[in-house]
Amino acid sequence: MAAAGHSAQGRPASAAPYAIELRGISKAFGPVQANRDISLAVPRGTIQGIIGENGAGKSTLMSILYGFYKPDAGEILVNGQPLSITDSMTAIRAGIGMVFQHFKLVQNFTVLENIILGAEDGALLRPSLSKARGALRDLAAEYQLNVDPDALVEELSVGHQQRVEILKALYRQADILILDEPTGVLTPAEADHLFRILRGLRDEGKTIILITHKLREIMEITDNVSVMRRGEMVGHVRTADTSPEELAEMMVGRKVLLNVDKRPASPGAPILQVQDLRMTDADGVERLRGISFDIRAGEVLGIAGVSGNGQTQLLEILGGFPEKGAQIGGAVQVNGQPLPLSGRGADARSRRRAGIGHVPEDRQVEGLIMDFAAWENVAFGYHDDPAYSSGLFMDRAAIRADAVGKIERFDIRPPSCDLAARNFSGGNQQKIVCAREIERNPDLLLIGQPTRGVDIGAIEFIHKRIIELRDAGKAVLLVSVELDEIMALSDRIAVMFDGRIMGERLPGQTSAGELGLLMAGVTGDAPNVGGQV
Template sequence: MTAPPAIELKGISKSFGPVQANKDISIRVMPGTIHGIIGENGAGKSTLMSILYGFYKADKGEIFIKGKKAHIPDSQAAIAAGIGMVFQHFKLVENFTVLENIILGAEDGRFLKPSIAKARRSLIELAEDYGLHVEPDALIQDIGVGMQQRVEILKALYRQADILILDEPTGVLTPAEADQLFRILDRLREEGKTIILITHKLREIMDTTDTVSVMRRGEMTATVKTSETSPAELAELMVGRKVLLRVDKQPAKPGEVVLDIKNLHVRDEKGVERLKGIDLQVRAGEVVGIAGVAGNGQSELLEVLGGYADGTGSITVNGQSLDLTGKNSDGQSRRARGIAHVPEDRQREGLIMDFAAWENVAFGYHNDAAYRSGILMNNAAIREDAEGKMERFDVRPPNPKLAAKNFSGGNQQKIVLAREIERNPDLLLIGQPTRGVDIGAIEFIHEQIIALRDKGKAVLLVSVELDEIMALSDRIAVMFDGHIMGERLPDQTDEKELGLLMAGITDTDKPHSVEEVQQNLSFAGGDQGA
């Protein structure tokens, strides 16, 4: 006798005012499988799963769990029904320990001591069963994002979840951490757990899932066996048109040196040296990509170049020295020198989330003559400029009055890109350009970066996505523990060689064990939780 679906949704619809997020969606998820749900930002994936988890109430439709109709008015009801959800932005208390976070909301009574003792025993068992090893007494604020994600999974398993929903689980992970996560998911599937994986990364879908459902503009367009489809077919189903899954570009024509870095050192607020004598050049008309596991100095490099941090050494742009300390080393001074910056964290550093899109478009450039009327801001001119930028960069919805927080991640990124790229900078600093961005927006963002290069501009690109580095870069510099380990040309290297350099191994012709690579990554502090 065939087992009923672990989850079945029938005719689910949900609207937020005039916006219909889900339109008559039906989906079946079989037990003991990994079921992928993909779609562009704003396609309705997270809304659908939030309905299943009790965060939202559907306007109409039915939910069945293991063949029985279920009423899920809130997340407590979902947990009681055996459903756990790991959100893209973790729901952990940072100054609590791992154990305290795991039992939070699931205490056995008024006294915490018995609950903590029980959780500690369960944690040991779960770690052995699923390979989810964590340090129970570590504070959340002291562990990496990979380990924090394990804590979220352990929270769900501790509450005896048989069905796990993971929303964009690799959006904040390094490649090594992502690989480890998928090994854990395979183990969970082997143990009979049902997993729903929300992602926009086609490679993850193809490598990990048994079945995949595709959503577009609030509707379910297809559900197929993963083994019977292809990345190109899934991309077309997601976007509604054929999508170029590679970067189409002509060979670079490098010109004069725009950015020249010599012996750059940076220390963090605790006095720890993060950059240890960096030497690097970027020429007009080329993209130089910085590859490396997160936490090895790439962020600090962007920060000092963008005027967010102090440093020592020498940096010149178009032959003129930049101040590395003092009042003339800030972002405003950098912009005056022809440097534009798309930061790694768009929500914390690139946008003010409660402000309107038109206000965000002007940030950093609000003193420009075009934006002023005498001593006052010309808000009408700024709004008109924002409308043009949003149209050219296909920001959806094209409403400059909408707060930044109400746009999807991909459209937030487009707002930042429009603001910086349309300034026609001599040097573009761009960090994690497609983090959390869907396939259609990725294609567009890549096109904009190459178009700027082809106009003779210099681009310094930082990304933890090796395939993105390989596709966009004309030269690749690899960072490890605050050093540049070497430079490579994309057509003369591969991901294996780059991976060894990222682990601090310069003798890339010699065979190296997995243990040696992992030990080096852990030493650098980048592979947290892997």
């Protein structure tokens, strides 16, 4: 499928110069064909979107362009000249920069130190730092990328860390900038600021390649978009000539529901009751300031808010792994039984025995052991289940058989239970965690950022599983920075700001604007509804 004026290779009919041209790129990892005969031409000074399901081969293709992988076949041209990109330094010298989904920053280095890392002028760092400071000041002013050069990276927000990554690429004089899922960890306001930056870069003549699964972003920011499916390029269109529905169908190969299909909730008895929950961390900072709410059987309570306002601490306490050294007070009940908040019985294993499933916000740090195989991760935390045991030992055959079933039912790709978790795409990693927790049929599911970095087809799938769990009479506590997701899935919405719940709303009786004000700590006159908020 190609737009008018484009060939099947995505090459405009005009003779406009291309910043990047890929011809017949193929790459396999053992039996898995990640890229198959892919061709793409990106005109200079444009924003090119590349979309596709998780595992479609987008990141592999860009990793080839950046020199992380060598293609098995095909040719790369940069500014019209053939180039063998053998490593990332070759790409950098050719003016290509890349900002990864998971940032490549040294957390205990300053911004300035991260900027020059790998680009020092010599053995003495002082001249390099002095030169970089001036260049950084100029770049920050030109592209609205203001950040304190002397700040430690670990003290920066995620949005500012991303600015550091972009500045790193620009400092190395990148004219072609690749961004892999750049808004996966950003708030809506941070994403909007990023878009302003990208438009400014394009207007200055830079070429942007944007890898994303978010159709709203594609429609808002790109000039052209190419669609990948299962390792192949299936279409190139001008963004102005397409629609979210058409792109979704191209990505998945079938029509996709962009809205959550659910019937009204029928709440039952309270499953989770939280009263005056407080938490002060080891540094003496009060993270939770008297949180109270309940969730009934057969309903989803969505917690909206900008990251860093206590949602993470709430999930960690309820999930059984609070921050070390934290002081916790208040009362929590599950199915009418008190839930210990410290000491014996406050751990994750006890939470699982109490009927709580937990899909954590950070799948790579808290949800998976990245070097372990998929079949091992399916049993992660449930290894003492009698179904997994054979006498005193774990029954590997039983665990593997269970993993094979979950991989099939959750459409995890590639369908290999022996592949290490780190070798799956982010969306398929998320499916592994969701399969493990949802199929345990918990009375209460805690789920944080369920579709962060997940493609449209997987989003539809995960949303369906959440609603199925609700309709089976289970309680769901949903935490997400995606307001569209909160509005679509929740039966009630509570908004957190600075460790407090600012108010509760019904999805059909509020708006993104009202919720945004609550997220900023501005309360309105609308009354709270339901629960104990």
